[in-house]
Amino acid sequence: MSAWKYHNPVAVTFGWGCLSQLPTLLKGRRAVVITFPQARDTGLLGSLQALLGSQLAGVIDDVQPNPELSWITERYAQFWRQYADCVVVAAGGGSVIDSAKMFLPGVASGDFHEIHAALAQSQAPTVQRALPMIAIPTTAGTGSEVTPWATLWDRTSAKHQKYSLHLEQTWPEAALVDPALTLSLPQVVTRDSNLDALSHALESIWNVNANPVSDGLAVQAARTVIHHLPALLKDPTDQHLRTLASQASLFAGLAFSNTRTALAHNISYEMTLKHGLSHGLACSFTLPMVWRLAQGRDRQRDSVLQSVFGADVHDPATALEKFLESVGVSSHFEDYGVSAADAQALIQSSMQGARGKNFIGSTA
Amino acid sequence: MSAWKYHNPVAVTFGWGCLSQLPTLLKGRRAVVITFPQARDTGLLGSLQALLGSQLAGVIDDVQPNPELSWITERYAQFWRQYADCVVVAAGGGSVIDSAKMFLPGVASGDFHEIHAALAQSQAPTVQRALPMIAIPTTAGTGSEVTPWATLWDRTSAKHQKYSLHLEQTWPEAALVDPALTLSLPQVVTRDSNLDALSHALESIWNVNANPVSDGLAVQAARTVIHHLPALLKDPTDQHLRTLASQASLFAGLAFSNTRTALAHNISYEMTLKHGLSHGLACSFTLPMVWRLAQGRDRQRDSVLQSVFGADVHDPATALEKFLESVGVSSHFEDYGVSAADAQALIQSSMQGARGKNFIGSTA
Numbered sequence: 001m002s003a004w005k006y007h008n009p010v011a012v013t014f015g016w017g018c019l020s021q022l023p024t025l026l027k028g029r030r031a032v033v034i035t036f037p038q039a040r041d042t043g044l045l046g047s048l049q050a051l052l053g054s055q056l057a058g059v060i061d062d063v064q065p066n067p068e069l070s071w072i073t074e075r076y077a078q079f080w081r082q083y084a085d086c087v088v089v090a091a092g093g094g095s096v097i098d099s100a101k102m103f104l105p106g107v108a109s110g111d112f113h114e115i116h117a118a119l120a121q122s123q124a125p126t127v128q129r130a131l132p133m134i135a136i137p138t139t140a141g142t143g144s145e146v147t148p149w150a151t152l153w154d155r156t157s158a159k160h161q162k163y164s165l166h167l168e169q170t171w172p173e174a175a176l177v178d179p180a181l182t183l184s185l186p187q188v189v190t191r192d193s194n195l196d197a198l199s200h201a202l203e204s205i206w207n208v209n210a211n212p213v214s215d216g217l218a219v220q221a222a223r224t225v226i227h228h229l230p231a232l233l234k235d236p237t238d239q240h241l242r243t244l245a246s247q248a249s250l251f252a253g254l255a256f257s258n259t260r261t262a263l264a265h266n267i268s269y270e271m272t273l274k275h276g277l278s279h280g281l282a283c284s285f286t287l288p289m290v291w292r293l294a295q296g297r298d299r300q301r302d303s304v305l306q307s308v309f310g311a312d313v314h315d316p317a318t319a320l321e322k323f324l325e326s327v328g329v330s331s332h333f334e335d336y337g338v339s340a341a342d343a344q345a346l347i348q349s350s351m352q353g354a355r356g357k358n359f360i361g362s363t364a
Numbered sequence: 365m366s367a368w369k370y371h372n373p374v375a376v377t378f379g380w381g382c383l384s385q386l387p388t389l390l391k392g393r394r395a396v397v398i399t400f401p402q403a404r405d406t407g408l409l410g411s412l413q414a415l416l417g418s419q420l421a422g423v424i425d426d427v428q429p430n431p432e433l434s435w436i437t438e439r440y441a442q443f444w445r446q447y448a449d450c451v452v453v454a455a456g457g458g459s460v461i462d463s464a465k466m467f468l469p470g471v472a473s474g475d476f477h478e479i480h481a482a483l484a485q486s487q488a489p490t491v492q493r494a495l496p497m498i499a500i501p502t503t504a505g506t507g508s509e510v511t512p513w514a515t516l517w518d519r520t521s522a523k524h525q526k527y528s529l530h531l532e533q534t535w536p537e538a539a540l541v542d543p544a545l546t547l548s549l550p551q552v553v554t555r556d557s558n559l560d561a562l563s564h565a566l567e568s569i570w571n572v573n574a575n576p577v578s579d580g581l582a583v584q585a586a587r588t589v590i591h592h593l594p595a596l597l598k599d600p601t602d603q604h605l606r607t608l609a610s611q612a613s614l615f616a617g618l619a620f621s622n623t624r625t626a627l628a629h630n631i632s633y634e635m636t637l638k639h640g641l642s643h644g645l646a647c648s649f650t651l652p653m654v655w656r657l658a659q660g661r662d663r664q665r666d667s668v669l670q671s672v673f674g675a676d677v678h679d680p681a682t683a684l685e686k687f688l689e690s691v692g693v694s695s696h697f698e699d700y701g702v703s704a705a706d707a708q709a710l711i712q713s714s715m716q717g718a719r720g721k722n723f724i725g726s727t728a
Contacts, residue, residue, distance in 0.1 A: 003379025008372070012577075015367025212584075212611055213376070213618075220580050247576055254577075 004211035006258050010135075010146045011174040014250060016243060019178040022051050022089070025134055030057045032083040034100040036092045037061055042184045044091060044138065057086050063099045066272070066279070069116060069154040069163070072102040076112035079103050087173070088133040091181075093193065094142030094151075094279065097135050101150035101170045104131050119152075119163045130169035138181045140245035141193025141280055143200050143253025145175035149260070153273075160273055164354070179246035183237065191233055191327055192280030194245050198225040199264050199283040200252035205304050206294035207358050209259040215304050218255035222308045224248035226323050233327060263359035264290045266350035275336055281329065288324065288331045289347075291317035293361040301360055368575035370622050374499075374510045375538040378614060380607060383542040386415050386453070389498055394421045396447040398464040400456045401425055406548045408455060408502065421450050427463045430636065430643070433480060433518040433527070436466040440476035443467050451537070452497040455545075457557065458506030458515075458643065461499045465514035465534045468495050483516075483527045494533035502545045504609035505557025505644055507564050507617025509539035513624070517637075524637050528718070543610035547601065555597055555691055556644030558609050562589040563628050563647040564616035569668050570658035571722050573623035579668050582619035586672045588612035590687050597691060627723035628654045630714035639700055645693065652688065652695045653711075655681035657725040665724055 013021055031052055039045040039061055049056060060079075064071065080103075090100030105127040107114045118125035135145035144150070148170040154161040182190070201221040204214050225248045232241040261283070267290075268283035277285075295302060295317065309316040321331045330336075333343035351362040377385055395416050403409040403425055413420060424443075428435065444467075454464030469491040471478045482489035499509035508514070512534040518525040546554070565585040568578050589612045596605040625647075631654075632647035641649075659666060659681065673680040685695045694700075697707035715726040 003377060003382040003385070005375070005377050007375035011369070011371035013367060013369050014575075018367040021367070211378075212615075213581075216580055216584050216615075217577075220576075251576075251580075 006211055006213040008146060008254055008257050010172050012146065012177065012250065013174065014177040014247065016180050016239060017178060018176060019047060019136065019181065020051065022048070022134065022136070022176060023055070025174050025176065026052075026055060026087055028055075030055050030086045031089045031134075032057050032079075032086040033059045033061075034063060034088060034090045034092070034096060034103070035059070035061045036063050036096050039091065044181065048089070048091060052089075057083055063092060063096045065095045066153050067095055067099040067102065067151070069152055070156060072099065072152065073112045073116065076103060077110050080106055080110055083131070086131065088131050089136065090133060091136040091138060093137065093139040094144045094196075097137065097142060097144035098150040098152070100133060100135070101144075101148075102152065102165060104133055105167055105169050106130060115165070116163075119165060124167060127167060127169050132173040134174045134176060135172040136176045136178070136181070137246075137249070139185060139189060139193035140179070140182050140242070140249040141196035143197065143249055143256060145172055145177065146250065146253040147171075147257040155273070162269055175250070177246055177250050179239070179243040182242055182246060185236075187233060187236065188278075190236055190245070191229065191329075192278045192284075194225055194229050194232070194249065194280070195284035195324075195327075195329065196280035197245075197249040197252040198222055199280070199287060200256040200261065201225070201248070202287055202291070202308075203262040203264055203358075204252070204255040204259040205308075206290065206301060206360050207259040207262050208360055209358060210301070210304070211258065214255040214258050217251045219304065219307050221248040221251035221255065224251070226308070226320075230326050260358050261355050262290075263293070263347075263350055263356050263362065266353040266356040267346055270346055270350075271336065271338075275338065277336060285324065285329055285331055285336070288317045288321040290359070290361075291320060294359070297360045370575055370577040372510060372618055372621050374536050376510065376541065376614065377538065378541040378611065380544050380603060381542060382540060383411060383500065383545065384415065386412070386498065386500070386540060387419070389538050389540065390416075390419060390451055392419075394419050394450045395453045396421050396443075396450040397423045397425075398427060398452060398454045398456070398460060398467070399423070399425045400427050400460050403455065408545065412453070412455060416453075421447055427456060427460045429459045430517050431459055431463040431466065431515070433516055434520060436463065436516065437476045437480065440467060441474050444470055444474055447495070450495060452495050453500065454497060455500040455502060457501065457503040458508045458560075461501065461506060461508035462514040462516070464497060464499070465508075465512075466516065466529060468497055469531055469533050470494060479529070480527075483529060488531060491531060491533050496537040498538045498540060499536040500540045500542070500545070501610075501613070503549060503553060503557035504543070504546050504606070504613040505560035507561065507613055507620060509536055509541065510614065510617040511535075511621040519637070526633055539614070541610055541614050543603070543606040546606055546610060549600075551597060551600065552642075554600055554609070555593070555693075556642045556648075558589055558593050558596075558613065558644070559648035559688075559691075559693065560644035561609075561613040561616040562586055563644070563651060564620040564625065565589070565612070566651055566655070566672075567626040567628055568616070568619040568623040569672075570654065570665060570724050571623040571626050572724055573722060574665070574668070575622065578619040578622050581615045583668065583671055585612040585615035585619065588615070590672070590684075594690050624722050625719050626654075627657070627711075627714055627720050627726065630717040630720040631710055634710055634714075635700065635702075639702065641700060649688065649693055649695055649700070652681045652685040654723070654725075655684060658723070661724045
């Protein structure tokens with residue numbers, strides 16, 4: 001490992017019930033809440049309204065899974081006219097936090113087309129000013145609360161384009177990680193989102209950008225998911241297990257905030273778009289396969305990967321496969337309607353994608 | 365562990381030879397270098413001059429060990445008149461980086477007395493503007509490159525006062541950690557500074573402010589020092605061992621940047637002031653004794669401490685004592701000219717100090 005960098009400016013507050021610290025983090029500023037439609041029914045929106053009182057300037061609660069270009073394009077200009085003095089409080093899963101990040105950079109035209117045009121040319125938009133954000137994850141998976149990345153989809157175009165926004169200005173100012181908010185998650189969301197965290201952890205290890213800080217965080221995160229997710233799925237109201245799941249997600253987020261993801265994520269996008277898999281499932285069922293591709297490429301990477309299951313486990317990729325089976329996830333493409341030939345083609349093309357190139361197995 | 369916080373905004377660059385990245389980090393800004401007198405002879409100052417070229421606005425190279433109030437008071441006003449447009453580049457050990465931090469906050473009067481007066485009342489000075497800093501450690505011990513703390517001594521007063529400056533504005537913007545810069549350290553400085561890192565690591569574990577992020581970093585740091593320092597002292601030119609020592613120091617710094625230190629550090633100040641021990645020695649020879657005081661206070665803390673030596677080691681405090689012996693450091697106060705009675709009095713009074721109160725054994 002030659003010279004490496006680590007930087008994560010997000011101020012993290014973590015703990016059961018720490019949502020109550022939101023007013024302290026706001027320091028008197030006004031807030032606009034961005035959340036998902038069900039937040040009203042789960043009581044989350046009510047809690048936020050009660051906490052914010054007269055500091056609450058507005059609520060946007062129609063965020064949809066896998067943020068669409070058209071959604072942000074329709075809302076961006078009006079948002080900046082209404083909320084230019086606000087802190088953006090994003091409370092939800094990855095789609096909510098990613099959607100909220102799209103609002104943060106303010107551009108001269110006041111129109112999201114300016115940002116879209118820059119993204120389409122793989123350039124950074126010229127940011128005139130930016131809004132601060134406090135991110136409050138309600139799943140234990142996204143990690144988006146401690147990264148500057150936001151994924152944006154354009155399914156209306158023939159190409160099913162995917163964009164990734166990442167600017168100095170899209171780092172959240174603060175992350176408020178309250179595991180109590182994950183209590184109401186359905187079983188399958190609990191599982192798939194925590195598998196997303198596992199994927200972030202492993203993808204940051206078999207990554208050309210891996211470094212000792214990200215490795216330490218990633219190994220802790222991966223071990224926690226593997227050791228505790230099966231028990232959590234059996235007892236989803238257990239406070240300690242919910243806390244561990246949220247902590248694993250946070251640690252994985254801190255790790256991949258500095259490495260980005262790799263091959264499994266690049267494969268996942270097509271599995272979500274074409275085959276309808278949830279993001280967490282799509283980027284985790286391939287992990288044993290990607291682990292086998294990673295093995296033997298680099299002694300140091302092998303050693304870090306080995307430490308996930310410990311020195312006693314001779315075939316960690318198979319151990320991972322068994323772990324996934326134990327939570328009801330098949331590692332075989334066929335079980336998701338993809339033939340062996342199509343899977344090979346997808347893997348090969350994914351190696352060439354932006355995230356695929358981060359994979360240590362793509363550089364050999 | 366209830367709700368916890370972690371925040372470290374410093375952008376870290378780490379690696380053998382990474383000093384060459386200083387111009388990239390400066391992004392065209394002018395720089396004033398703060399360093400120690402020997403930097404001229406070791407070639408460090410020449411390297412910095414060559415790297416900075418016409419961006420170099422000035423050099424202050426008379427920093428002394430254990431920064432004195434009078435030193436900064438005499439230089440602060442003139443510094444702000446000359447270098448108000450500069451990045452402060454601090455290249456040295458803890459004393460250099462701490463001294464440089466004193467210049468960062470700019471106050472209305474332009475006079476350090478204003479800052480001193482605030483510190484004397486345990487208040488934060490009103491900062492009008494602040495200079496950014498790039499910290500370049502030349503020892504593998506201080507951790508100051510990734511913390512906002514700066515220690516300042518006033519030995520002229522009858523009380524031998526110690527002040528700690530810490531402001532939002534005293535976080536370095538960036539840390540440039542190049543293990544090659546530690547190659548020229550004398551044997552005893554290599555040892556004592558790396559023992560300082562070990563002390564930072566352990567003190568962040570038996571700390572009321574400990575959290576899962578700091579624990580993970582601290583355990584990695586402590587293990588690295590314990591496993592590799594003896595070999596480094598035998599082969600001080602080994603590039604890999606120098607790199608591990610610097611990495612341990614960085615990780616310990618990241619850990620205690622969020623917890624502060626604890627009892628061993630509070631004891632150390634008198635051992636340095638009255639008995640002349642180097643800072644690293646003063647805050648590490650008591651670690652086995654403090655470990656024994658920490659044990660049994662808290663199950664979770666015990667478990668994290670146990671993981672430093674591993675589950676197989678039944679008496680980790682004694683293992684630590686043997687480790688210190690192996691690098692020539694006695695754990696007994698008598699060997700430093702302090703009687704058992706005086707040692708007991710010092711330990712008891714240190715428990716009441718600002719850092720002592722962070723110790724888990726002081727709260728029971």
